[in-house]
Amino acid sequence: MNRDRAIRTLLPALAFLAALAAWEAIVRINHIPPVILPAPSLIGATLVKDWPTLSGSLVVTLSITLEALVAATVGGTLLALLFAQWRPLEYTFFPFTVILQVTPVIAIAPLLLVYLTPGEAVLVCSFLVAFFPILANTSLGLTSVDHNLLDLFQMYRASSWRQLLWLRIPAALPYFLGGLRIGGGLALIGAIVAEIAAGSAGEGAGLAFRIVESGYRLNIPRMFAALVLISVSGVAIFVCTTTLSWLLLHRWHDSARRREP
Amino acid sequence: MAAPLPAARAVANATGDAPSAPAREPLARLAQVGKTFQNGVEALRAVDLEIRRGEFLSLLGPSGCGKSTILRLLAGLANPSLGRIDWPATEHDLGFVFQEPTLMPWANVFDNVWLPLRLQGQSRATARPRVEEALAQVGLSGFDRAYPRELSGGMKMRASIARALATRPALLLMDEPFAALDEITRMKLNDDLVALKCELNATVVFVTHSVFESVYLSDRIVVMAPRPGRVVAEVAVPAPQPRNEDFRLRAEYAELCRETSRALHRAMGAEPAGGETGSQ
Numbered sequence: 001m002n003r004d005r006a007i008r009t010l011l012p013a014l015a016f017l018a019a020l021a022a023w024e025a026i027v028r029i030n031h032i033p034p035v036i037l038p039a040p041s042l043i044g045a046t047l048v049k050d051w052p053t054l055s056g057s058l059v060v061t062l063s064i065t066l067e068a069l070v071a072a073t074v075g076g077t078l079l080a081l082l083f084a085q086w087r088p089l090e091y092t093f094f095p096f097t098v099i100l101q102v103t104p105v106i107a108i109a110p111l112l113l114v115y116l117t118p119g120e121a122v123l124v125c126s127f128l129v130a131f132f133p134i135l136a137n138t139s140l141g142l143t144s145v146d147h148n149l150l151d152l153f154q155m156y157r158a159s160s161w162r163q164l165l166w167l168r169i170p171a172a173l174p175y176f177l178g179g180l181r182i183g184g185g186l187a188l189i190g191a192i193v194a195e196i197a198a199g200s201a202g203e204g205a206g207l208a209f210r211i212v213e214s215g216y217r218l219n220i221p222r223m224f225a226a227l228v229l230i231s232v233s234g235v236a237i238f239v240c241t242t243t244l245s246w247l248l249l250h251r252w253h254d255s256a257r258r259r260e261p
Numbered sequence: 262m263a264a265p266l267p268a269a270r271a272v273a274n275a276t277g278d279a280p281s282a283p284a285r286e287p288l289a290r291l292a293q294v295g296k297t298f299q300n301g302v303e304a305l306r307a308v309d310l311e312i313r314r315g316e317f318l319s320l321l322g323p324s325g326c327g328k329s330t331i332l333r334l335l336a337g338l339a340n341p342s343l344g345r346i347d348w349p350a351t352e353h354d355l356g357f358v359f360q361e362p363t364l365m366p367w368a369n370v371f372d373n374v375w376l377p378l379r380l381q382g383q384s385r386a387t388a389r390p391r392v393e394e395a396l397a398q399v400g401l402s403g404f405d406r407a408y409p410r411e412l413s414g415g416m417k418m419r420a421s422i423a424r425a426l427a428t429r430p431a432l433l434l435m436d437e438p439f440a441a442l443d444e445i446t447r448m449k450l451n452d453d454l455v456a457l458k459c460e461l462n463a464t465v466v467f468v469t470h471s472v473f474e475s476v477y478l479s480d481r482i483v484v485m486a487p488r489p490g491r492v493v494a495e496v497a498v499p500a501p502q503p504r505n506e507d508f509r510l511r512a513e514y515a516e517l518c519r520e521t522s523r524a525l526h527r528a529m530g531a532e533p534a535g536g537e538t539g540s541q
Binding site for chain 2: 146151153154155156158162166167170171173251253254
């Protein structure tokens with residue numbers, strides 16, 4: 001068991017290091033100039049050298065992503081609860097949420113920039129893409145309750161409030177967490193796409209703007225360094241949402257069940 | 262039809278430790294009850310049925326004969342289209358056991374059994390003695406912190422029965438509760454149910470499609486026919502309760518199984534009342 005776990009950690013780590021080493025070797029052996037393809041070592045050095053600039057941008061992008069995710073979680077969950085408690089509301093407004101979802105955010109961003117400051121527009125774009133999966137999943141969860149359990153609550157004359165609190169919400173939790181995991185990843189993507197569209201420089205410049213800016217200046221190592229930070233942010237969000245999901249579900253839900261080999 | 266043996270009842274009351282309550286007071290009465298679903302399917306037609314306090318009543322019939330519909334009507338989960346259901350007794354708390362255990366997977370066994378009491382407004386502390394008593398009655402003492410997925414199929418069903426018993430219901434409704442279990446577990450649960458029923462002097466309406474199960478468990482078997490669902494025969498099982506393995510070996514048991522089987526076969530071959538062909 002322990003050995004199995006060690007191999008599971010070791011193998012991907014080794015593969016990753018091997019890929020980096022190969023990359024480094026190819027760049028050095030072929031004398032590829034950094035402006036075409038920088039070596040990993042140079043990207044690392046750039047990350048350290050440009051940290052004051054990049055860290056500021058990281059904070060900007062991450063805080064926008066998290067704000068959007070929190071807003072999408074609160075908004076999506078509340079709307080799903082309203083939809084579940086009052087179905088006419090769902091029939092009325094669900095099409096609007098679908099329209100917002102299927103319209104690519106990159107197409108909405110320029111329009112939002114007409115009405116909002118770049119920072120606000122980025123936040124709204126990020127919110128829009130994260131909102132729908134949370135709403136749709138939570139809605140599905142709130143309505144996919146075991147019919148026998150609903151009958152049981154009806155037989156014991158449970159109020160609809162208690163039915164929601166003790167039955168629908170716990171039943172919807174795995175669905176909501178699935179939506180949160182998708183929404184977390186999408187919030188970052190939404191923020192990055194909107195930053196590129198907004199192109200805001202100076203104080204409020206996020207990581208995506210650093211990539212665009214470095215591209216114009218042919219500062220390819222810095223492009224890669226910013227890219228690394230975006231990837232790391234995405235992984236961090238994924239780890240957080242997955243951990244949250246595990247913490248809440250591992251006692252009872254099959255998705256978190258570890259199967260004996 | 263076998264003539265009910267009053268002597269058998271007298272023996273049951275004398276030997277069983279259950280209080281000799283006035284066993285035949287009606288608890289619920291269905292009068293000319295008909296049920297037609299919204300899709301036009303006639304599930305029940307002109308059903309007259311009396312449920313008497315303290316009896317174990319089985320509803321036996323092929324699928325689609327409206328057995329489960331009767332339980333849903335009794336539970337108040339559906340309303341009859343025709344006729345009415347009377348409750349002569351003042352208190353009629355119900356317990357319902359479904360074909361599946363139907364436990365809340367996010368709640369442990371204690372919280373699942375607590376649910377009916379919690380819905381009545383009892384706090385965890387107030388409900389604890391009653392929940393633990395119900396768990397002891399079904400043989401699940403010490404499993405209160407287990408989650409449903411950690412239990413076997415039979416234990417899940419026991420937890421489900423404990424939940425139904427939590428409110429000390431006057432009437433326990435069971436909808437093919439053991440149909441999904443293996444034979445060995447089912448026989449064990451049948452024995453435990455018989456013992457529990459006598460201990461609590463409970464009234465049980467038990468839906469099943471097994472002739473053997475119904476004869477083993479019941480005081481009275483109501484045989485139903487499908488399309489439209491209706492009552493076609495009634496078989497009294499006068500053997501004393503509680504029964505045990507020996508009962509299965511007795512000639513009386515075999516004879517009652519044969520009689521019930523014949524009634525069931527007649528029911529399945531029978532034309533619908535009024536000579537109509539039932540629309541499906």
